[in-house]
Amino acid sequence: MKELIIENGAVRGVLLEKQGETESLETDTVVLAIGHSARETFFMLKDLGVEMIPKPxxxxxxxxxxxxxxxxxxxxxxxxxxxxxxxxxxxxxxxxxxxxxxxxxxxxxxxxxxxxxxxxxxxxxxxxxxxxxxxxxxxxxxxxxxxxxxxxxxxxxxxxxxxxxxxxxxxxxxxxxxxxxxxxxxxxxxxxxxxxxxxxxxxxxxxxxxxxxxxxxxxxxxxxxxxxxxxxxxxxxxxxxxxxxxxxSRSSSPVTIRRNPLTFESNIKGLYPCGEGAGYAGGITSSAVDGIKCAEALMEIES
Known part of the structure; x- marks a missing residue:
């Protein structure tokens, strides 16, 4: 993923790079399961208006x-x-x-x-x-x-x-x-x-x-x-x-991507921050658990 495509405060797709070729994928839902060292992504999200705060x-x-x-x-x-x-x-x-x-x-x-x-x-x-x-x-x-x-x-x-x-x-x-x-x-x-x-x-x-x-x-x-x-x-x-x-220096993410505690959705409609990089886990097991919780939240919406 090179970039999120966001229009009017909502996800509209992602820009992908595959073997040097760039293409866009249309979608209204993105689970953002990045790692704690995804620094370029953090900067991109900040520029797009995704709410983030520093964390201990x-x-x-x-x-x-x-x-x-x-x-x-x-x-x-x-x-x-x-x-x-x-x-x-x-x-x-x-x-x-x-x-x-x-x-x-x-x-x-x-x-x-x-x-x-x-x-x-x-x-x-x-x-x-x-x-x-x-x-x-x-x-x-x-x-x-x-x-x-x-x-x-x-x-x-x-x-x-x-x-x-x-x-x-x-x-x-x-x-x-x-x-x-x-x-x-x-x-x-x-x-x-x-x-x-x-x-x-x-x-x-x-x-x-x-x-x-x-x-x-x-x-x-x-x-x-x-x-x-x-x-x-x-x-x-x-x-x-x-x-x-x-x-x-990389024991956990230095930032938290804010999300609704009930729906798991960020301030951008359709964007669901998940796991360690998003600031909601601190290791392999807790990241996996957060992924399950995020998936369950999406299933609730779909049902």
């Missing part, structure tokens, strides 16, 4: 430990049992500065992966293969961000993310390597020069550095407080040679 989101890093260390903490003497598989965790902390810190998208036996959608940026994400048998465990380690941290509009929210992603690209060496730092070094403001037992899984590669060079001060301070609090819940979480990889 979260940014931070990926944290990697040896999976065997996480297993030992979670399973104790049963850690080596083949019946248990790779262990998981889910941690959160309420910080003294009023922000929240939490882990998200924990990937047991997984890999940190590249997820940039724009040139000259570095974005990290995580995944596990079905066997979950990789050497490392990884998770997003995030701190909350509110519209007060930027200029309060949707463009400001996206530019806030872009600023972090471009800084990560610069600090990583301008070659799409991810900037990384040992947790132990990060907590004492010491640039990392070499790595320890944990070998980063991010490709194309990593650059040991000081993450203060690419993260805002409030993010750094919040991550430090969050790490210390989480270590009290999962001992060993702040092992010196655990790896922090920057930057995790």
């Amino acid at each position: 989101f979260a940014v931070g890093v990926r944290i990697e430990h040896l999976q065997e260390d996480i297993d030992a903490q979670q399973f104790g003497k049963f850690a080596s049992s083949p019946l248990l598989g790779a262990s998981e965790y889910k941690l959160n902390a309420h910080l003294s500065n009023g922000r929240g810190a939490y882990t998200f998208c924990m990937c047991p036996g997984g890999h940190v992966v590249a997820a940039a959608s724009e040139k000259n940026t570095v974005v990290t994400n995580g995944m596990s293969y079905s066997a979950r048998n990789g050497e490392n465990a990884n998770s997003a380690l995030l701190v909350s961000v509110s519209p007060n941290d930027f200029n309060g509009d949707i463009l400001g929210a996206i530019e806030f993310q872009r600023k972090l992603e471009r800084k990560a690209f610069e600090v990583g060496g301008r070659n799409y390597f991810a900037p990384v730092q040992l947790v132990g070094d990060f907590l004492v403001d010491k640039p990392s020069k070499q790595l320890g037992r944990v070998i980063p899984t991010y490709t194309p590669g990593v650059t040991p550095t000081d993450l203060r060079e690419c993260l805002d001060d409030f993010i750094v301070a919040s991550l430090k407080d969050g790490l210390r609090a989480m270590d009290k819940k999962l001992a060993g979480f702040i092992k010196h040679d655990a790896i922090l990889s920057a930057v995790e």
Whole structure:
């Protein structure tokens, strides 16, 4: 989809691009199930008069430990049992500065992966293969961000993310390597020069550095407080040679496309924002549930 066709406040069709050819498709109903990184679409919708507001989101890093260390903490003497598989965790902390810190998208036996959608940026994400048998465990380690941290509009929210992603690209060496730092070094403001037992899984590669060079001060301070609090819940979480990889900036959409809570319709007649990109979900499962709810709303209208 290149563009929505809207006339007199109502959907009239979509402009499509197929293998370099442009064509229009006439319709009076569009379910807008875009992802949280559909930045060009957000700008297009704003220009078309679709009502959107910035929403709270979260940014931070990926944290990697040896999976065997996480297993030992979670399973104790049963850690080596083949019946248990790779262990998981889910941690959160309420910080003294009023922000929240939490882990998200924990990937047991997984890999940190590249997820940039724009040139000259570095974005990290995580995944596990079905066997979950990789050497490392990884998770997003995030701190909350509110519209007060930027200029309060949707463009400001996206530019806030872009600023972090471009800084990560610069600090990583301008070659799409991810900037990384040992947790132990990060907590004492010491640039990392070499790595320890944990070998980063991010490709194309990593650059040991000081993450203060690419993260805002409030993010750094919040991550430090969050790490210390989480270590009290999962001992060993702040092992010196655990790896922090920057930057995790796409945990959820930075905007909400407004819609009627009963009909699921936006201010544009026939346009139904849905899922994570529209600001109504925060992950695979909740996006799927929102899609079902949106489909049910449309079925009610049709019946």
